[in-house]
Amino acid sequence: MKPNIIVSAVGVVLCLTSPGVAVPTHAADAGDIQKLKKELRQIKAGYQTRIEQLEQRLDDAETANDETNDKMDDLAVEVSQQGNQKAANTFNPGIGVVLTGKYLHQDPSAYQFAPPGFVLGGEPGPGAPGFELGESELNLSANVDDYFYGSVTLSFSKTASVEEAYLQTIALPYGFSAKLGRFFSSIGYLSSRHTHTDDFAMRPLAYQVFLGGQYGDDGVELSWLAPTDLYWESGMEFYRGDTFPAAGAANHGQGVTTVFTHIGGDINDSQSWRAGISWLGAKVENRAGNHYGESFSGASDLLIADFIWKWAPLGNPLIHNAKFQGEYFQRNERGHFRDSSGQVNALDSGQNGWYLQGIYQFMPKWRVGLRYEELDAGNPGSVFAGSTLDPVNVAPKQASLMFDWSNSEFSRMRFQYSRDESSSLAANLWILQYIAAFGAHGAHTF
Numbered sequence: 298m299k300p301n302i303i304v305s306a307v308g309v310v311l312c313l314t315s316p317g318v319a320v321p322t323h324a325a326d327a328g329d330i331q332k333l334k335k336e337l338r339q340i341k342a343g344y345q346t347r348i349e350q351l352e353q354r355l356d357d358a359e360t361a362n363d364e365t366n367d368k369m370d371d372l373a374v375e376v377s378q379q380g381n382q383k384a385a386n387t388f389n390p391g392i393g394v395v396l397t398g399k400y401l402h403q404d405p406s407a408y409q410f411a412p413p414g415f416v417l418g419g420e421p422g423p424g425a426p427g428f429e430l431g432e433s434e435l436n437l438s439a440n441v442d443d444y445f446y447g448s449v450t451l452s453f454s455k456t457a458s459v460e461e462a463y464l465q466t467i468a469l470p471y472g473f474s475a476k477l478g479r480f481f482s483s484i485g486y487l488s489s490r491h492t493h494t495d496d497f498a499m500r501p502l503a504y505q506v507f508l509g510g511q512y513g514d515d516g517v518e519l520s521w522l523a524p525t526d527l528y529w530e531s532g533m534e535f536y537r538g539d540t541f542p543a544a545g546a547a548n549h550g551q552g553v554t555t556v557f558t559h560i561g562g563d564i565n566d567s568q569s570w571r572a573g574i575s576w577l578g579a580k581v582e583n584r585a586g587n588h589y590g591e592s593f594s595g596a597s598d599l600l601i602a603d604f605i606w607k608w609a610p611l612g613n614p615l616i617h618n619a620k621f622q623g624e625y626f627q628r629n630e631r632g633h634f635r636d637s638s639g640q641v642n643a644l645d646s647g648q649n650g651w652y653l654q655g656i657y658q659f660m661p662k663w664r665v666g667l668r669y670e671e672l673d674a675g676n677p678g679s680v681f682a683g684s685t686l687d688p689v690n691v692a693p694k695q696a697s698l699m700f701d702w703s704n705s706e707f708s709r710m711r712f713q714y715s716r717d718e719s720s721s722l723a724a725n726l727w728i729l730q731y732i733a734a735f736g737a738h739g740a741h742t743f
Contacts, residue, residue, distance in 0.1 A: 391737030397431035408724035414674025414688035418541025419509025484575035486603040503650035509541040545582025595632010693719035
């Protein structure tokens with residue numbers, strides 16, 4: 298900048314002293330020449346003063362700019378440090394706890410949950426009478442990086458166990474997603490959901506006898522979300538095959554395969570729906586029966602059809618909302634069954650079950666629900682009389698009525714009455730249940 302100013306000033310001087318400058322002819326005498334020289338000296342002095350002023354302003358501007366740059370550098374360091382701290386906090390896992398418990402009164406006191414004709418797995422039934430801590434959970438979850446999300450859920454009741462522990466992709470193209478680890482299956486409607494999100498204190502009978510409450514194991518899932526106006530998700534899962542209804546980790550530790558598809562959408566501003574169909578195929582090795590010494594080996598195929606409809610006025614569920622839900626289960630098992638005496642017989646059985654339930658929030662925080670369900674154990678044949686597979690002419694069914702109050706989305710108190718005729722001895726069940734969630738808690742799926 299300085300050289301340009303000086304060059305400009307010199308140019309002006311040269312221009313004024315060059316022959317091309319128009320000078321009157323009558324000023325050629327000595328007096329006029331002296332006058333012109335004086336004027337020229339004044340002009341040069343004025344330009345020199347102006348140049349010095351511009352140079353001083355330039356120096357001041359450069360000094361101020363250097364100070365500003367220093368401040369910006371300091372600010373950049375501070376912002377970088379804050380960003381690093383924020384990023385570190387972002388990658389810390391969110392920690393959430395779900396606490397559940399209940400009080401159960403059953404009449405008669407000798408009642409035991411044991412639907413005739415069905416092998417039971419997991420922890421079926423309403424639980425022990427009296428006060429009891431339910432299936433409480435500790436969850437840790439976070440984005441591992443820009444490609445993976447991780448979640449670990451520990452379950453606490455009578456014992457502690459790893460309920461879920463998996464990695465899930467968040468950046469696969471074309472609507473694909475993969476899940477690796479231990480997780481609940483996406484078959485049906487309730488299987489992938491934790492029990493504290495249920496609308497009743499007990500899972501439907503069909504879930505208890507066909508899946509032990511819900512199916513989960515070590516494996517991998519690949520799903521695809523279609524680019525359609527309607528919600529449409531499909532997927533396949535491959536599991537180890539250690540948990541009910543499978544057993545023995547058959548087929549070299551790849552004993553279970555599932556396929557599912559779910560589709561849904563909005564009917565209008567107030568209504569939405571979802572329907573699905575799923576299949577679980579298991580290779581079973583020495584699955585224990587309900588009686589000592591019993592076991593089954595063979596193939597187990599389970600088909601599930603599910604549907605749910607939800608209503609909330611203009612999409613606002615705060616005052617009133619409702620939902621209607623149902624599922625149908627059909628299971629076929631083929632193989633060999635060993636009874637408690639050691640006798641082995643070929644088995645080819647068909648069983649089914651279903652439930653329908655409705656929930657209505659009639660005022661803020663208060664809901665009422667009704668559920669009815671039935672099971673059909675089929676007739677495997679007289680050779681299985683007296684064994685776990687003997688239906689003993691009982692048609693299992695149950696009806697439940699529930700009221701619950703939710704102070705917020707994180708706490709709920711529930712009263713439920715069930716008339717249980719699913720076992721040889723019918724019973725009346727009264728349940729008072731509490732549910733509380735605190736800490737990080739993700740939104741529930743549809």
